[in-house]
Amino acid sequence: MERILGAALAGFASDLRLVDALDFAAFIRIGQMANLRSLVHSSAEPYFKPGTIELCELGQALLSWAEPPEILLPMTFRHAGVRVYFRLRLAARSASVELESVAIEDDDSGRLEARLTNAVESATLQPLRIQRTDVAT
8 A cells, every 4th residue: 555655645755855854854843834734735736636635743854964864744645535644754865655544434345455546546636657456446
């Protein structure tokens, strides 16, 4: 499931990585949630329907003298009865998704991956290339 969400978030994460890591660190450190949300919303706008991607809380800035900075942003994806809590990890040359939990309304079929794929595809404003493992709908 991380692969599905990761594919959908690739362009969005690349846009977020245009923001200087020190700006993220400063906003996180001084508690500027409104500024962080603004960055997230403006980066999500070209890729997702409004309200689909949200920042949950401040997150973490991992800074040290020995390693390049990393930013961890706790987020939600919410669309078509699917809610995913995840952490988006932004690094200098990459981004990754770490799933925390997935909740799907009215799902007795046990086909979480198919429902997530459908929700992600219908929430995005640009076509995705998600390789389906379960093509039945």
